[in-house]
Amino acid sequence: MKITKLPAPECKGGESPMWDAERGELHYIDNAGSKVHSFNPDTGATRTLEMPSVITTLVLRRGGSAVVTLRSGIHFLDLDTGALELIDPLPDPPPYVYNDGKVDSRGRFLIGGSTANFAAPTPDGGLFRLDPDRTVTRLDAGIHFSNSPCWSPDEKTFYFSDSWVDTTFAYDYDIETGAVSNRRPFVTTRALGGLPDGATVDVDGLFWVAVYQGGKIAAYRPDGALERAIDMPVKLVSSVAFGGPDLDRLFVTTIAHGTQGEPAEDGAGALYVIDGLGFRGRLEHRFAG
Known part of the structure; x- marks a missing residue:
């Protein structure tokens, strides 16, 4: 196994990596820097788009564009x-802010909502579905x-985290209706010393999650048992995505x-890749609207 720091734009707040097989690029966002980066790992070429405000989520859309969430609401984005x-749109000031989302196989976009009360966090957020x-x-x-929205390979289980309470939840998911329960x-x-942040599920059903502040990538089996934990070069890891031609x-x-007095670290804000894991991911679905 090898961990490499990539020659890609560094971020104030790197998040929401999304592999685009059609373009051979990894899209990811700089939330605090209000940018979308698109990086080609084969050529090193990068495109950067400036956003008008903080950006919190990016997923792909059928037809080649993307869906993003800003503080103002949900937008379509021409990449x-x-x-x-x-x-x-969300009202100003918003009662909550969108944060982290993924798309199911029917093309629905499930989006997390976080409290807008950052100084004294309250459970004002939730889970939303854009049809x-x-x-x-x-x-x-x-x-x-x-944080952490993603599905088991059969889409019968939906995973979703409340990072404030250090917990990832599992729901029963109805793929026919897009409803969650239980x-x-x-x-x-x-x-592991940190909070669950961005996550994905591989072809075997392992739940891979960035452990923010803990400096680890953890993989959990469907029964919740820890399969492995990988130490990263920096503590503030934020999200993960499988990519490359073989999604390995x-x-x-x-x-x-960070926002809680964490010491500055060399390499924090960079994009990394882990090779030689021996696991494969799945292509993320695209929004159908």
Whole structure:
């Protein structure tokens, strides 16, 4: 196994890595830096798009564009020009802010909501679903800081974290309706010294999660048992995505500076890749709207 720091743009707050097999690129965001980066690991070429405000999520859309969440709401994003189309606004000030999302096989976008009260976090957030007809439905409530949305390979289980309580939950997922039910604790990352942040599931059903502040990437079996924990060069790891032609490279985003007095680290904010894991991921689905 080999961990490599990539020659890609560094971020104040790297998040939301997404492999684009059609372009052979990894898209990822700098949330605090209000940017979208697209990096080609074969050539080293990079494109950067400036966003008008903090950006918190990026998923791909059928037809080649993307869906992103800003503080103002949900937008379509042209990955070539940077043009934005607001499709679901949030009020100003927002009652919650969107944070982290993924798309199911039917093309629905499930998005976490985090509290807008960052100074004294309260469970104002939740879980939302954007359907292809652009309808937004609240699926759950009582979340402080949302992260880690992803599904088991059969899509019968949906994973979702409240990072404030160091816990990832599992839900029953109905692929026919996009409904969730039976929320229960799945894993806690306290023993690894950090919070669950961005996550993905591989072809074998292992749940891979960035342990923010703990400096680890953890893989959990479907029964919640820890399969392995990988030490990263920096503590503030933020999200993971499998990519490359064979989906066997694990890309890892990181954050330059934390908000709780964490010491500055060399290499924090960089994009990393882990090779030689012996595991393969799955292509993320694209929004159908």
